[in-house]
Amino acid sequence: MLTHEENELLTRVEGDAPMGQMMRRHWTPACLTKELPEPGCAPRRVRLYGENLVAFRGLDGNAGIVGEHCPHRLASLAYARVEQSSLQCLYHGWKIDAQGRVIDMPSEPEGRRAERIRHKAYPVHEAGGVVWVYMGPQDAVPEFPLPPWMDKPxxxxxxxxxxxxxxxxxxxxxxxxxxxxxxxxxxxxxxxxxxxxxxxxxxxxxxxxxxxxxxxxxxxxxxxxxxxxxxxxxxxxxxxxxxxxxxxxxxxxxxxxxxxxxxxxxxxxxxxxxxxxxxxxxxxxxxxxxxxxxxxxxxxxxxxxxxxxxxxxxxxxxxxxxxxxxxxxxxxxxxxxxxxxxxxxxxxxxxxxxxxxxxxxxxxxxxxxxxxxxxxxxxxxxxxxxxxxxxxxxxxxxxxxxxxxxxxxxxxxxxxxxxxxxxxxxxxxxxxxxxxxxxxx
Ligand code: FES
Ligand SMILES: [Fe+2]
CATH class of the missing domain: 3.90.380.10 (Naphthalene 1,2-dioxygenase Alpha Subunit; Chain A, domain 1)
Structure with a gap:
């Protein structure tokens, strides 16, 4: 039997909940590799620790994971076009790359400073049929540890x-x-x-x-x-x-x-x-x-x-x-x-x-x-x-x-x-x- 407080500590993972924050210090499975079967395929929605994200595979073949909602006016990037190594929001065409940079804002006058905007993006590692993501502090991303099944062909x-x-x-x-x-x-x-x-x-x-x-x-x-x-x-x-x-x-x-x-x-x-x-x-x-x-x-x-x-x-x-x-x-x-x-x-x-x-x-x-x-x-x-x-x-x-x-x-x-x-x-x-x-x- 646990107390109510212990049960909350054990189970809650969203937002600032300490269990979720602690879990984020580990690499987390985000989706299966086969859910992103080829370069430029449809992005996939991913939900982790209460955050809505989108996984995609750019035309360069690399997987990326970014926040689901476009930094402009929050349209879902699950519907976005995949362009080179970025997602292009369908609503006004902003392009967001796998590092969370806004690299194009076609709806804005020239000179609008896109570099001030930083969209949510997390590091990704693909191994063992899974796309993994690191959602802990981004100034200290640990090396990907080999899970028990991972050193097999x-x-x-x-x-x-x-x-x-x-x-x-x-x-x-x-x-x-x-x-x-x-x-x-x-x-x-x-x-x-x-x-x-x-x-x-x-x-x-x-x-x-x-x-x-x-x-x-x-x-x-x-x-x-x-x-x-x-x-x-x-x-x-x-x-x-x-x-x-x-x-x-x-x-x-x-x-x-x-x-x-x-x-x-x-x-x-x-x-x-x-x-x-x-x-x-x-x-x-x-x-x-x-x-x-x-x-x-x-x-x-x-x-x-x-x-x-x-x-x-x-x-x-x-x-x-x-x-x-x-x-x-x-x-x-x-x-x-x-x-x-x-x-x-x-x-x-x-x-x-x-x-x-x-x-x-x-x-x-x-x-x-x-x-x-x-x-x-x-x-x-x-x-x-x-x-x-x-x-x-x-x-x-x-x-x-x-x-x-x-x-x-x-x-x-x-x-x-x-x-x-x-x-x-x-x-x-x-x-x-x-x-x-x-x-x-
Ligand atoms: S909401 Fe995405 S570009 Fe406007
Ligand atoms: Fe069982």
Whole structure:
């Protein structure tokens, strides 16, 4: 449970809200590269931290991100013509370049000083199928850090995105909450004593997941790090439960990214990017260290196919207004939720809590331990930031994010999971943070 003040600190990202200001110290996903498919293509509206922006690709091929509303009389630049490396407003023809300079004012007499006007514009970096933007202080733009999936060849990274009508923290808490997966997603995740971890099984048209456990009440432990934390969910396996634990490790990278445990096929990463206080854009990445991945298959698997699951703006076709098309007949036939697709099951639960859930009214349990730690960590990070300390995840020494790996395994009981699969920098970062945390009650 949080106080009202803590809930506001945790969730609010617009304007001067300290969480939004802290998040702006990180490079933020703004749109998919394929939304700007070619030089001179249609600009795309982007909303981040409550700001309306436009992303475009100039005739030189470079992407730019500027404020949506023209500095003259605020017409939308989403309709602008794309000229060389600038946008030309349709209303009176002013041209604004990717640095925010007004480079032409054809409606004004010669000699009008355009250089006095500075339009909002942010630095852009394209990598891993995404156009990233830096919206923090422009006198100190940090180098682009390689996220965990980013040092792969292009055919080993796939990415899709979906709009969620809920606050960013609420959406992220879904991924940090291991317990719900065995219940909410129980029709998608089969139990199978013969598998070694979570495994993709071909199931007719689509892949299905299998896990070696039927335990619905995982015990949770959390190991803080300099970038966020690792959390472990321990479940009793179907086989050898006296000597073995089934352990699923999820990684939280502050401020809004999570690496859920991998399957045979994918290593997933999810970024819960705040559009404003009440809306989030989910970026579903998958990558593989060894296999070539297929974008089309990933869009189907993540329920993010345009025209089937979402519209061109990535808004869901099944949503609160049609009760996610829940099928009660399918439930009678044995489907647990009547809502097809793991992400849509999550949306149905998270969006209908209210866009910002009232965390003063909850009754948390032992299985919510990772969520409790996430909230404590982020509220403390915001308070530190307000006191003048660096934003969480930006201070030296930093753990190289491209080496982070979530995992899952059947482990002999008593194995210390905290340093398994961790890089030397990560292990040093755990040790500097006073070792392990106490277990959940
Ligand atoms: S409003 Fe854009 S040029 Fe006038
Ligand atoms: Fe879920």
């Amino acid at each position: 292009e055919n080993r990274i796939v990415v899709s995105k979906i709009h969620e009508a809920a606050n960013w923290a609420q959406a992220l808490e879904g991924t940090l909450d291991s317990a719900h997966s065995s219940i909410l997603h129980s029709s998608e995740i089969r139990s199978d004593a013969s598998v070694q971890g979570s495994t993709d099984r071909s199931d007719g048209e689509r892949l299905a997941l299998a896990r070696p456990s039927v335990d619905l009440a995982p015990r949770i432990q959390v190991q803080p790090t300099s970038y966020g934390f690792r959390s472990a969910a321990f479940r009793k396996p179907i086989k050898d439960a006296d000597t073995t634990d089934y352990v699923r490790i999820t990684i939280f990278i502050a401020p809004y990214t999570a690496l859920p445990p991998p399957s045979d096929t994918w290593r997933p990463a999810q970024a819960f990017v705040p559009m404003d206080d009440h809306n989030t854009m989910l970026y579903f990445f998958a990558w593989s260290d060894t296999k070539r991945l297929d974008q089309d298959t990933w869009e189907k698997e993540s329920s993010a196919k345009i025209g089937v699951d979402i519209d061109r703006e990535h808004r869901k076709l099944r949503n609160r207004s049609n009760d996610y098309m829940q099928d009660r007949e399918a439930m009678k036939r044995g489907d647990f939720t009547g809502i097809p697709g793991i992400p849509f099951q999550d949306f149905a639960m998270q969006e209908t809590m209210g866009a910002i859930v009232d965390r003063t009214r909850e009754n948390l349990g032992a299985s919510d331990f990772a969520i409790v730690r996430f909230r404590q960590m982020m509220v403390q990070a915001v308070r530190d930031f307000q006191a003048g300390l660096p934003a969480i995840g930006t201070a030296e020494p930093r753990v190289p994010l491209n080496r982070l790996r979530s995992f899952q395994a059947l482990l002999p009981k008593g194995t210390d999971w905290r340093e398994l699969d961790a890089s030397p920098e990560e292990i040093a970062s755990f040790r500097s943070l006073h070792g392990a945390e106490p277990k959940a009650a």
